Amino acid sequence: MSAIGNFFSEIPYIAPSLKLNYTKMSVQKKVIKRITTHILQEMKRNDEPIAMLTAYDYSMARILDAAGIDILLVGDSASNVMHGHETTLPITLDQMIDHAASVVRAVKRALVVVDLPFGNYQSNPMLALESTVRIMKESGAHAVKMEGGAEISKAIKKVLTAGVPVMGHLGLTPQSIYKFGTYTVRAKEKEEARKLKEDAKKLEELGCFAIVVEKVPAKLTKEVAASVDIPIIGIGGGKHADGQVLVTHDMLGITKDFQPRFLRTYLSLFEEIKNATKSYIKDVKSRDFPDDSEQY
Numbered sequence: 001m002s003a004i005g006n007f008f009s010e011i012p013y014i015a016p017s018l019k020l021n022y023t024k025m026s027v028q029k030k031v032i033k034r035i036t037t038h039i040l041q042e043m044k045r046n047d048e049p050i051a052m053l054t055a056y057d058y059s060m061a062r063i064l065d066a067a068g069i070d071i072l073l074v075g076d077s078a079s080n081v082m083h084g085h086e087t088t089l090p091i092t093l094d095q096m097i098d099h100a101a102s103v104v105r106a107v108k109r110a111l112v113v114v115d116l117p118f119g120n121y122q123s124n125p126m127l128a129l130e131s132t133v134r135i136m137k138e139s140g141a142h143a144v145k146m147e148g149g150a151e152i153s154k155a156i157k158k159v160l161t162a163g164v165p166v167m168g169h170l171g172l173t174p175q176s177i178y179k180f181g182t183y184t185v186r187a188k189e190k191e192e193a194r195k196l197k198e199d200a201k202k203l204e205e206l207g208c209f210a211i212v213v214e215k216v217p218a219k220l221t222k223e224v225a226a227s228v229d230i231p232i233i234g235i236g237g238g239k240h241a242d243g244q245v246l247v248t249h250d251m252l253g254i255t256k257d258f259q260p261r262f263l264r265t266y267l268s269l270f271e272e273i274k275n276a277t278k279s280y281i282k283d284v285k286s287r288d289f290p291d292d293s294e295q296y
């Protein structure tokens with residue numbers, strides 16, 4: 001199905017809390033076919049947590065969307081988990097578009113947000129716009145995400161004036177890993193915390209529809225979430241964020257060597273897939289597979 005066909009397909013879904021909050025919400029009784037940036041802001045106003053995960057391919061996106069995830073982020077963490085790079089820096093715009101198009105083909109309900117890759121927006125607002133236009137046209141995604149605060153205002157503004165929703169990203173911003181030198185908790189010191197709060201205000205003022213806040217003290221996330229009207233989506237930012245995001249491969253235990261304190265793993269897929277593969281190899285080698293019922 002084309003991105004447009006997909007977008008308008010009838011997917012009757014009423015978010016559980018929206019069913020309960022008929023009197024509170026303007027989306028009362030409304031069948032939600034597609035999560036929009038406006039619905040996310042309404043969720044914040046109604047104190048309904050937003051659930052976001054990463055996706056990079058069709059099959060996984062189909063499962064996550066069927067489960068009812070609100071936002072799918074085609075994160076540049078694809079650089080690590082899909083391409084095996086040490087950092088998020090090497091992934092290219094073409095690769096991001098390819099991942100995003102696969103995700104969009106799978107999704108019926110979730111909002112699909114795509115990371116602008118390193119080097120495609122920081123230096124030049126026109127480049128930010130051109131990269132965004134390619135993402136939107138070639139993948140059919142619904143929004144883009146950029147890392148940084150006031151220093152990338154011009155790029156954010158340019159993209160927003162073209163009518164594309166922008167998600168911000170503050171705190172630990174992995175594209176700046178060589179500046180930070182480590183993946184440790186950010187904004188523990190007063191000055192960095194003050195700048196982060198100011199940046200969150202600035203991103204809201206510019207018109208960002210939400211902000212990811214990564215690996216900062218829970219108290220700071222709470223203050224930031226209370227200081228802006230747009231949703232704050234935390235990753236390692238504690239329980240006071242308006243929503244949470246994890247890298248799907250971490251959450252499912254596929255990337256088994258990554259165990260930060262903030263990560264909750266729901267499966268141990270590395271081990272499960274490895275064991276299933278061992279069983280398959282054993283069955284093939286012993287000529288147990290295929291048996292009579294598995295042939296023509």
Ligand code: KIV
Nearest residue numbers: 054075076077212245
């Ligand atoms: O690229 C990514 O997966 C991200 C999340 C960690 C928020 O930016």
